[in-house]
Amino acid sequence: MATITFIQPDGTARACVNFEGMTLMQLAVGNLVDGIDALCGGMMQCATCHCWIDEAWIDRTGPASPDERAMIEGLSGVEVRPTSRLSCQVQLGEELDGLIVHLPPDQPGI
Template identity: 60%
Template structure:
């Protein structure tokens, strides 16, 4: 079981708990978190689930995989990609990530 906190651009926070197996995006969609539209359903094709991983968690979450990094690189003109940018569909919720915090960008596609 792991908790994930979603921080909105205005600083408001929502924390949800779920058992392992879902991605950070799936937990957000299931709980109607604003700013996580997930239009492609987790296929790394739209970035409407883009988040910034809290810097304190970045090492534990790890860097994007090659296909995810390619998608983020392709979107640098459209969104504010940062060193902690990730597609939340590519972050599996595992016990080691209990307490994870992610920030939803103000320039999120679809917002």
């Protein structure tokens, strides 16, 4: 079990509990967290699941892969940071208990 805290675009925090190894995107969508549309359903084809991993946690989630990074950087109007990830590419596990994720206000498709 892992508790993940999403900081939504309006600054409010939502704590969600992951029980069965979902992706970060699936956890957010399943809990109706504001700021993640995930239009492609996790196929890494839309980038509407972009998020910023909290700086204190990026070593544990790891950075975006080269393909993932290219997808994020290909978006217009999105603030790309070193901690940018596509949440559908972050697999949740016990080791990420306490993870904090920030959701950008300028998400594409929202």
